[in-house]
Amino acid sequence: TSTALWYRYSQGERNIYGIDFPDGLQKNDALSTPIITPTTKASDGGHDERITNAQVVSLGLVEAALWRRVSEVAVAIFQRGQEIARRAGLILVDTKYEFGLTPNGDLVLIDEVHTPDSSRFWIADTYAARKTAGQEPENFDKEYVRLYYAAQGYRGDGDPMPLPVDLANELSQRYIRTYE
Template sequence: MIDPQTLIAAIPGCLAQTDVPTGTKYTGKVRDTYDLNDGRLLLITTDRQSGFDRLLGAIPYKGQVLNRTSLWWFERTQHIVPNHVLASSHANALLGRKCTVLPIEFVVRGYLTGSTDTSIWTKYQNGERSFATITLPDGMKKNQPLPQNIVTPTTKETTHDRPITGEEIVSEGWLTAEQWAYCQMKALELFAFGQQEAAKHGLILVDTKYEFGVDSEGTIRLIDEVHTPDSSRYWLADSYEQLVADGKEPHMIDKEFFRLWFRERCDPYADATLPTPPPELIAELAARYIQLFETITGETFAPDPRPLNATIAEALA
């Protein structure tokens, strides 16, 4: 594990943007995607930190941790669903098959939790009881397990993702009935596998999101990222039951505490200017990303020191 002072010292060197001289660039919330115009995409995972549909800053080594975590999961979930990975020449980079992205995010939840306006806990507090295939009773408490894992899909839109039902997905033409049924099934299988693997390492995989795309041959593939601390919520298993019984938050190993810091100090959806998190908080989030990578993979994280552009150019050549 990298010590906090080293992480603080690394903040000015965060990879906040890229300028790889190849292909056509598209800038996302965290990833910069380069279309190589030959059926392949080059995805660069930066250190940008997003939340509440806006940029919250940059976290040291986050991009490398996310990409390497995804690669680890992609390799181990090929028996469930094919994915888009072709190769990785740098810890920040992934070369993948170009796919037509299905415009739905498959959010899978196993617990009644969350802090955002779209979280299942916020909606439950506001009186909602029906979620996907289940109806929850009154009197449930935050962070309790759901009766079963559920898929709560959202649309992928430019301004703000919109919760949507499976029936609406098909009737509004977002996906065919066959695509919806297949992706929902695979999302639940991936999540169950992720929970089993996480449990082996003393972790609880609480919720996550998956994205799928269709390649040139019509095959649906898992794309984007898998079970990273950016796309998923993890808790430490050994202290979970006692903390929840005491009405406290489980020990988190994800970015939720970082989001809560903003929620306690501003309205992150409405305020034009957000507070600047202290270096110690940024270093703590970086440490948690690294801790999760090392806990899940059993590997020791070491930053990739190679220059990004030169390494990628050499690999593509």
Template structure:
């Protein structure tokens, strides 16, 4: 495992953003995208860490972990739903089929939990029993498994905007998707989530909830796009301690980036106003955690890519004849 000292040395070179000689760059919170000829797209995953819809810091190797972990999950789930991935020309980049993202983000939840205003537990604790169009019984406990995973869609917020909660029925009634396509999306999301929970459990992790994005190619094919079951898009708990901690009313052991959110929330920061700078110990712990999750889930040793990222990436893109 990479040492704390190595990470500190690397920090000034953490990958904050790309500047490739390609037209049409789009910049997301974590990824830069470049449209390519022939209906393709290059997605470059940077080391930016976002929470509360803000960029809080750069985390060495985070981009590589997200890119390679998503690629692994795409492979594990390709029999359930086709996905956008064509190849991985560099540890931080993916060549994908360019798709038109659907206007809904598909959140799947296996547990009643969470602290943000959109979380099930937050609403339940307020006394709501109709949440996202589902009826919840009395007597549920925080962090309890739901009888079946449920889909709680949100609108795909434009840059800077927060996502809005929707019910499954509203996805169709608000005209965001046709009913038949939405049926297809829901079935795919639940199947991928189920597979995700099974594989996570084998790796000692509970896949608690996640967010999927789907897109459509110009010829109308539905694809799973963006990222899958990464610590950015998903929450994981340690499986071996979940039951005993739940039984005694303790919080599960988080194993995702929730600790970063909690550290900021503890300082009173929830996404508004000036962003407090992140202490070294926090981003370094994040870096190690991303790598550990990659290794646990894939069962493979993480092979750190060379820094700085951009010259290496350029060379790999030339080799792959992408630029």
């Protein structure tokens, strides 16, 4: 999509989400360290807007100390997820986390964590060979459904057309394999 990190990089941007990226990256390269790519939460039917880490604070969305804590916790959870995925023969590529505060002000992770709906997973054993061959990594997530809808012209506005039964069955099998 036009907001995806790789798309923006491939269009020549080198400062994305307030983060400077070096020249020479290739599609599906691993980054040297995890990065935080915050977005605003859109209302129903809207699209989340990407913002920089600095804007999270400057827009008054979160105080600086809390944002540092959220960022530290997010990276720690992601790295733990990568370890677990690695042991299962997968690469946890990226994910989405949502955080909130309890009435007492305690930071809590809310919503799903490391599911195929919120994360991208690639097969570790075939990643390097497929990348060298110019192929997309084998995956266990919903990315292929997103690509199907994009090919049909759906851009996320309104209700999508029904997913064909064979694609729905494949999606179920991918989710089961990810769990296993």
